[in-house]
Amino acid sequence: MAASKGLGSLLLRLLLLSVLAGGSYLLLLYACLDRNPASNNYNAAQIDKQELLAKTPTPRLIVIGGSNLAFGLDSQRLEQALGVHVVNLGHQASLGLRYMMGSVRRLAKPGDWVLLVPEYEHLGQDIFYGGSAVIDLAGYTGNLALLRYNGPVGLLAANTAIRYYQQPFTYYPPYTRDSFNRYGDNIAHLGLPPSRIASYTISPAVNPAPIRAIKAFSNECSRRGIRLLISYPATMRSFYESNRTIIAKLSGNLQNTGVTMLDSNPESFVFDDRYFFDTVYHLTAEGRALRTERLTRLLQQRPELLQTDEHRKVGAP
Amino acid sequence: MTFSSPYFWLFLISTLALHHLTPERWRWLLLLGASYLFYWWQAPYLPLVLAAITAISYLCGIGMLNTDSGFRRGSLFWGGVSSCILLLALLKYGSAGLLPGTSALQTMVTIGVSYYTFQALSYLIDIRLGLLPPEQHLGYYALSLAFFPKLLQGPIERGNDLLPQLRTGKPFDYLAVRSGLLLVAWGLFQKVVIADRLGMYVDTVYNNLHAYQGLPLLVATYGYAGQIYFDFAGYTSMAIGSARLFGINLTANFNQPYLATSIADFWRRWHISFSRWILDYIFKPLQLGWRDWGATGTALALLITFVVSGLWHGASWNFVIWGMLHGIYMACSVWYRPWQKKLHNWLGVSKKPLLKLWQIGITFQLVCLAWVFFRANSLDDALYVLQHLWPLQTEPLQGLLMIKGDRELYITTLLLGGLMTTVLFPSLKHGIHTLFTGRWRWAAYYLLVLIILVCGIFHQGAFLYGRF
Numbered sequence: 126m127a128a129s130k131g132l133g134s135l136l137l138r139l140l141l142l143s144v145l146a147g148g149s150y151l152l153l154l155y156a157c158l159d160r161n162p163a164s165n166n167y168n169a170a171q172i173d174k175q176e177l178l179a180k181t182p183t184p185r186l187i188v189i190g191g192s193n194l195a196f197g198l199d200s201q202r203l204e205q206a207l208g209v210h211v212v213n214l215g216h217q218a219s220l221g222l223r224y225m226m227g228s229v230r231r232l233a234k235p236g237d238w239v240l241l242v243p244e245y246e247h248l249g250q251d252i253f254y255g256g257s258a259v260i261d262l263a264g265y266t267g268n269l270a271l272l273r274y275n276g277p278v279g280l281l282a283a284n285t286a287i288r289y290y291q292q293p294f295t296y297y298p299p300y301t302r303d304s305f306n307r308y309g310d311n312i313a314h315l316g317l318p319p320s321r322i323a324s325y326t327i328s329p330a331v332n333p334a335p336i337r338a339i340k341a342f343s344n345e346c347s348r349r350g351i352r353l354l355i356s357y358p359a360t361m362r363s364f365y366e367s368n369r370t371i372i373a374k375l376s377g378n379l380q381n382t383g384v385t386m387l388d389s390n391p392e393s394f395v396f397d398d399r400y401f402f403d404t405v406y407h408l409t410a411e412g413r414a415l416r417t418e419r420l421t422r423l424l425q426q427r428p429e430l431l432q433t434d435e436h437r438k439v440g441a442p
Numbered sequence: 443m444t445f446s447s448p449y450f451w452l453f454l455i456s457t458l459a460l461h462h463l464t465p466e467r468w469r470w471l472l473l474l475g476a477s478y479l480f481y482w483w484q485a486p487y488l489p490l491v492l493a494a495i496t497a498i499s500y501l502c503g504i505g506m507l508n509t510d511s512g513f514r515r516g517s518l519f520w521g522g523v524s525s526c527i528l529l530l531a532l533l534k535y536g537s538a539g540l541l542p543g544t545s546a547l548q549t550m551v552t553i554g555v556s557y558y559t560f561q562a563l564s565y566l567i568d569i570r571l572g573l574l575p576p577e578q579h580l581g582y583y584a585l586s587l588a589f590f591p592k593l594l595q596g597p598i599e600r601g602n603d604l605l606p607q608l609r610t611g612k613p614f615d616y617l618a619v620r621s622g623l624l625l626v627a628w629g630l631f632q633k634v635v636i637a638d639r640l641g642m643y644v645d646t647v648y649n650n651l652h653a654y655q656g657l658p659l660l661v662a663t664y665g666y667a668g669q670i671y672f673d674f675a676g677y678t679s680m681a682i683g684s685a686r687l688f689g690i691n692l693t694a695n696f697n698q699p700y701l702a703t704s705i706a707d708f709w710r711r712w713h714i715s716f717s718r719w720i721l722d723y724i725f726k727p728l729q730l731g732w733r734d735w736g737a738t739g740t741a742l743a744l745l746i747t748f749v750v751s752g753l754w755h756g757a758s759w760n761f762v763i764w765g766m767l768h769g770i771y772m773a774c775s776v777w778y779r780p781w782q783k784k785l786h787n788w789l790g791v792s793k794k795p796l797l798k799l800w801q802i803g804i805t806f807q808l809v810c811l812a813w814v815f816f817r818a819n820s821l822d823d824a825l826y827v828l829q830h831l832w833p834l835q836t837e838p839l840q841g842l843l844m845i846k847g848d849r850e851l852y853i854t855t856l857l858l859g860g861l862m863t864t865v866l867f868p869s870l871k872h873g874i875h876t877l878f879t880g881r882w883r884w885a886a887y888y889l890l891v892l893i894i895l896v897c898g899i900f901h902q903g904a905f906l907y908g909r910f
Contacts, residue, residue, distance in 0.1 A: 131616045132462045139455065139623070142884070146891035153896065325649035326819060331485060367819055 158264035167300040168261040171216055174309050175228060178212050183234045185210040186431075189225045190242035191218035192311070193358040196299070197408035199417040200308035206421045207431060213309035215242065218406075220262070221255020222247040222335050224274035226342045235350030238431065241342075241384075243335070244358045244406060245368070248375040250328055253335040315410040320403045324364045327371050336378050343384045355379060356387040356423070357394045359416045364405035365395045387423045394419065443483045445680045446634050446900060453480065454626070458619075458687050466611030470581050473688065477588040484553050484594070491533065491555055492593075496584045498525045499562035503569050503576035503583075519570045523563060530559040535757050554594040556754065558587045560719055565601045567723055574601045582608045591684035595677050597693040597715035604690070612689025624878060625683025627890055632676030634898035636857055640669040642899070644817070651823050655830035663827065666817045667810050668858065671699065674713070700809070703801035705771040708809060720751050741773035748772065759821045767812040857897075 159166065178187065186209050188194055194215020204211040214229065222243055229239055246252045254276050263271040298304050304313035339355075346353040357376065365372065376391045388394075400412025408416055424431060443449050457476045464472050478489045502522030506515045533552045568574035577583040586604045647654050647662035654662075678695040685692045693715045702708035709717045725747040732739030745766070752765020786792035811828075818824035877886045 131614050132459065132619075135616060135619060136455070136459060138884070142887055142891065146888055146895060149892055150895040321650070321653055325645055333483070333485070 154260065159261065160264050160267065162265050162267070164265055165296050165302045166261060166265070167296065167302060167304070168217060168220075168258045169265045170302040170305050171220065171258075171262050172265060173302065173305065174212075174214050174216060175232070177307070177309055178214065178229075178232050181210050181212050184236040184238070185212050186238045186240060187229055187233060188213050188215055188240045188242065189229050190215040190358065191220070191244045191247070191406065192216060192404075193218075193244055193360075193406040193408075194242055195305070195309070195311040196314060196402060196406070197359050197413050197416050198310055198420070199413055200310050201306075202414075202417050203421055204308070207424060209238075209431065211308060215309070217258045218244050218246060218252060219256040219258040221259060221274060222253045223276075223338060224255050224259050224271070226338065227274055230342070230345065233346075233349070233351050238352045238354060239346060240354045240356060240387075241339070242356050242358050243339075243379075245327055245360075245372055245375050248335050248378060249331050249371065253332055253338070314402050314407070315413070317402070319399075319401065319409055322361065322398070322401055322404060324361060324367065324405055327368045331371075331374055331378065333378075336382055339379075339382045339384065343382060353384050354387055355382070355384050356420065357391040358406060359394045359396055359408055359412065360391075361398050361401045361405040362395055363398050365392070387420070387427075393423075443480065445677060445684075446630060446898075454684055454687070461688055462614050469611060469688075470585050470608060473590075474581060474585045474588060477585065477590040477593060480590040481554065481588065481593060488554070491529070491552075492558060492588055493584075494529065495526055495555075495559055495562050496587050498522055498529075499565055499587075500577070500580055500583050502566060504578065506569055507576040507578075515570075519566060522566045526559050526562050526566075530556055557596045557598055558593065560598050560716075561587055561600075564598070564719060564723060568601055577601065577605055579609075589685070589690070591681040591690075592692055595674070595681070596713075597678065597681065597695045598719050599693060599715070603693060607690050615689065618689065619687050622683045622686030624887075625679045625686065627683075627887070627894065629676040629679030629681075629683060630898070631890065631894050632672040632679060634676075634900055635894060636861070637669050637671075637673035637676055638899040639857075639897075640665045640672070644669050648817055648819065648823070651818075651826050656833055659827050659831050663810055663814055663817075667700070667806070667813050670813070670816075671696070700806055701802055702805050702809075703798060704775060704805055705768065705808060706775055708805055709768075709772075716751075720747050720754075724750055737776050741776045744772040744776065745769035755816075760815045760818060760824060763821070763824070764812050764815040767808075767815065771808055771812075 162169075162172070178185075186203070186207065188198065188200070188211065192215065194213055195217070198213055198215060200211040200213045214225070226241070233239055255274055259271055259275050263269050296302075299311050299313035299317070301313065304311045306312050343353050372391055380386060380389065394416065396408070396412050396415060400409055400415065401407060402409045402412075443453065453476075457472070460476075461469055461472055478492070481488050481492060499522055502518045505518040509515055509518070533555055565574065565577075569576050577586070582605060585608055586599070586601065589604070589608075592599060644662050644665045647658050648666070651659070675696045682692045682694070695714050695716075697711040697714065699708055699712040702711050709721075725743050728743035728746060729740055732743060735742070746769070748765040748769030749762060750765070751768070752761040752763070755761040755764070783792065786797065791797045814827050815821075815824045818827060877883070878890075
């Protein structure tokens with residue numbers, strides 16, 4: 126009896142401490158939020174992308190993922206080749222897979238196709254929950270409910286008020302809101318010289334949560350008449366070589382979701398290092414053209430993937 | 443679910459509450475269930491591997507108890523040991539793509555497997571040597587391997603240390619639980635505030651080596667020495683603290699290793715449970731077998747022991763060379779030791795306080811030299827670091843600081859400086875300890891938690907030693 130009383134008192138104190146410290150942290154975070162909806166910050170482009178999706182008529186090929194897609198897809202070319210509207214929601218990995226699927230869930234309609242291109246870190250690490258980008262977005266839109274995508278992990282992954290305190294208030298292309306075209310592609314880097322790229326090794330951790338979330342998202346898409354497809358991100362050859370084992374693990378998990386994969390081999394989207402702009406995921410103009418061509422070919426080789434009644438109505442191939 | 447994840451904290455607190463509300467005789471079952479659930483969370487198939495190692499070692503142990511036949515005892519012992527080693531090798535090297543015909547294993551995660559397999563091996567060896575009676579209660583034995591605070595990265599516990607603690611129920615002890623929670627918080631601070639912050643610099647340099655030479659390589663190597671220590675020591679603090687909440691004392695794994703005055707001293711202070719394991723079960727039998735060779739036999743036994751230790755970390759030349767370097771250091775010390783005192787006397791430094799400082803400095807440099815091979819992504823990368831350390835150009839270092847922002851550097855330097863001050867001035871350490879136990883302790887807890895939340899880096903996730 127005395128033991129449970131002592132434990133109860135300790136747990137109560139711990140709860141109070143957590144509420145106090147957690148509350149102070151959230152207050153600090155809130156005080157440091159940038160609330161300017163017209164901000165030219167790269168992350169504010171998500172507002173424009175959501176508007177673009179809302180006003181593009183169905184059927185659409187909605188592409189979701191991180192900056193790998195933002196920098197590495199020519200949506201106009203893809204649209205011309207496939208004869209279907211393409212909306213590139215690919216933007217920033219730290220929005221997290223949870224937000225990416227959640228935001229498209231709201232706006233996708235029956236007859237749409239959703240092409241999910243997660244970056245490998247989304248499948249293995251806590252970045253699945255997103256991080257600072259969602260917090261930025263919550264500030265610009267004033268919609269604090271967006272923070273639900275972060276969850277406790279993402280809120281901590283945002284790396285705190287210090288990060289906000291450090292943020293510069295001037296932004297440079299291609300990391301600006303106005304770097305995107307009317308399809309949602311980042312085009313500001315196309316004429317810029319590539320910079321030195323720091324490759325890295327991915328953490329060997331494998332997070333089961335993204336796989337569960339993708340399965341749930343896939344079931345919901347099936348129920349609502351939306352076709353979900355998955356493809357691999359474009360990566361630098363040297364990055365792929367030094368992460369081959371963990372990429373094999375993550376790609377195996379992705380295939381186990383049962384969602385249609387455009388290609389079963391991640392190597393299909395591995396490109397020579399010279400095709401990368403400033404990170405292992407950001408393609409240059411030439412790399413972007415190669416990736417778009419490869420993606421187009423894969424989609425054209427399997428026309429059944431893009432054949433639905435709604436699609437035939439608009440006369441697309 | 444790593445120790446630095448909020449989900450783990452919720453899991454820990456819920457298990458603690460349930461543990462103290464459960465009648466004493468069923469607590470082992472609760473902890474066993476919680477441990478398997480925790481392991482399942484890492485990957486759903488991992489509990490099967492744990493159950494297999496548990497079943498093999500338990501049945502062989504019981505079999506050895508129930509037979510008088512020396513041959514049968516020997517067969518059970520060798521059968522158990524070889525099955526555990528085979529399973530470990532298959533999973534560890536198969537998942538790394540190093541065994542032919544094991545492509546199906548390449549998608550597997552093997553976190554924790556080598557730690558509890560080593561524990562199972564020591565259990566069987568201790569029974570064979572008559573140092574430990576076999577545990578007859580399957581539940582207690584299964585819990586001794588699976589106990590979640592030490593499941594993923596040790597400490598590698600011995601049956602004699604852990605099993606008796608699992609059998610005796612512990613009443614709720616407020617002070618023990620409080621000190622356990624403080625250790626968890628301190629470990630988290632070491633991991634997310636210090637280690638992961640250092641990791642940002644280290645990864646930037648080591649993952650793009652050819653862009654750097656000179657000072658940045660040196661700073662990154664020292665940074666890695668700090669990162670791996672705070673990462674692993676942080677994990678261990680959290681493991682020991684978590685176990686203390688349930689009334690279990692785990693083995694200490696670190697004792698200020700970078701203050702070691704020799705490599706042998708370093709291994710008495712670094713990853714202590716693992717060092718004890720390899721010395722007891724690999725070095726000592728080898729040394730005993732080669733005792734007629736005198737110092738040469740001892741040196742050879744040390745060399746082989748540390749090469750095996752390297753292979754345990756991974757089947758790559760980097761780890762083999764890391765282990766071999768430590769083996770060479772230790773082997774050389776076998777021959778050097780008899781001359782050491784004479785040399786100090788001859789130089790007239792044997793009683794000088796600077797001698798200890800010199801020894802600490804030299805030992806640290808030797809350890810860092812080996813860390814280069816441990817951290818580098820390939821053997822070529824490690825050789826590049828060694829070839830380009832000199833001259834100490836600083837220009838790319840300025841570039842590196844620009845990448846990460848000056849404030850990040852100030853925070854890291856300030857924190858590391860603070861920690862080193864507490865090592866140099868024990869009274870300060872005592873003062874901080876008093877702060878956390880005195881009248882204003884709740885204000886100190888609040889500040890510690892807030893510093894962790896504000897300065898911590900939570901997106902790095904995995905602990906470095908989890909992959910071994």
